[in-house]
Amino acid sequence: MLNNQGRPTVAEKTDSPVGSIETFTGNRGLQIEEPLLFEVGSLDNCGVDLAEMPKHKNRLGVMARDSDIGLAGLSEPETMRHYVRLSQKNYSIDTGFYPLGSCTMKHNPRLNEKMARLPGFGNIHPLQPQKTVQGAFELMGDLSHWLMRLTGTNAVALSPKAGAHGELCGMMAIKAAHKAAGSKRNIVLVPDSAHGTNPATAALIGYKVRSIPASDDGSVSVESVLEVLDDDVAALMLTNPNTGGVFEKDIKKIADAIHKAGAYFYCDGANLNALMGRARPGDFGIDAMHINLHKTFSTPHGGGGPGAGPVVFSDALAPYAPLPYLRRDGDSWHMVETREGIEDDSHVPFGRMVAFHGQMGMFVRALTYMMSHGSDGLRQACTDAVLNANYLRASLQDIMSLPFGERKCMHEVLFDDSFLKGTDVTTLDFAKAIIDEGFHPMTIYFPLVVQGAMLMEPTETESREALDQFIGTVRNLVSRAKAGDVDYFKNAPVLAPRRRMDETKAARKPVLRWSEGMEG
């Protein structure tokens, strides 16, 4: 069966071992019902034999603890099983399809991990003498080169540790530039569809946020920017492609208008996977942009570790880029750590974002991803990511609803909930039913500009077979919702380790601490 786009419509059946047997243990076969750490052992057990304390004088005086410390007491195998069982409950990109919009959940090649564990990268210390880490510096230099080439810029700060940290870095550089020019501008423009971190970043460093409404087609128009642009505006923060998966086609004109008004243009680079190797943000006229190494260059959601959010700068902002940074002196590299170490008088860093130098492990993984793909491979990955998102769109648009019409999307496709109208099934119910089918649901209720939003980002990772399986499943669920099987959706998920949480109670009366005898 094919839809009107010639795409398959039914999920391939798999044999499901699902039954309704009640077990004595509460376990479902090898899916173990794991209690909390404190409920596994007992407080007076100790997993290791400790030698008798040598005689010592107690110098703590009244500060000495006179009650039990209350740590869970478990043997080593109990501890091991506890954490392994918990880790097996985790759904990850290594487990299955993970179309969480705006998160770029792409596969993390294992080569990255091998490289990150090389002793010269994995076992170095940030306080080591610089001459002993020249290889690591060279890698950071190469990574900088790739980032600048991909974005069409001439300066990069590697140290920010995540996307929002990068935003903060870029906005602090903008603030420093205004301060240096004696400007008292205090407004930052942010479109309705922005990631929530954008207005939060602006507010954090003391700017007032003025929002720009999205046009009917989901993008930001030059006119709507001009309407709110005045002499008080310090910067515009814009994501491209935006969170609706739409390319901001007026971006160059918007950048020109912003610059003409004496403001700077901060671009949120969270969706760089849709541009990588295809378009250079520097050519749009950006002044600063963070790059989520842990999205665009694999290791999504930190890949189990930290993220990294380097920031590229335009020539106008480069002088304000933060410390520390690398300088090449002949054949060797030098990390400039302090203002005193700066040789070029025109460089006036706004300060420093981190104690050390950023996330080395993520630098290695990102550069490995870049070098193993090559520039042509990155371009292909970007193209495939957009193709996959459009495959989802074309396969689902006849039965779901697109808020901005049937036009091509970029790396992610946004649906609204109007196709569920009259069914009593909400976006949340629909997402919960997807869990029972063994997929991580898409992003829901974001962006806020769309009613009951469902944002799907398949990335280039997925094969056509994987996409077809997901598409078929979603289509079956849509049919079920339209057929009036509301209870099925209201009860979902029934096959997950836990049923549906009471999100309201969790928010209104959160229980943040375990205590003995508490009710689960």
Next chain:
Amino acid sequence: MSQTYYSKDHEYIILEDKVATIGITDYAQKQLGDIVFVELPEAGAELEQGGEAAVVESVKAASEVYAPISGTVTEVNPDIEADPSIVNQSAETGAWFLKMEVNNVDDLDGLMDEDAYKSYVEGLE
């Protein structure tokens, strides 16, 4: 004699003399879903039309409530801060957010009356 106005941002304004009682509409409450947190300004705060007046957080989203008119806050509703679920139960019948002394009653001219708001909401659905 009081008169009720509605804004496009789904606030209601009940005006008595120069004192306006402001809250969010039943439609807004339904759209937000279960409300879990409300942050109100302090009495004495001066609000500007279109500026941020309060914050409402639901299980779905955090939203700002914009001041539909300019004026000075005279009183806020402590009950909805203590138990935000009241807003879901009685958005337009008791769960008011704040009262303010209106600077200029003419500010209200651009707002809708009940019938106009009803058809505005119908247009959104």
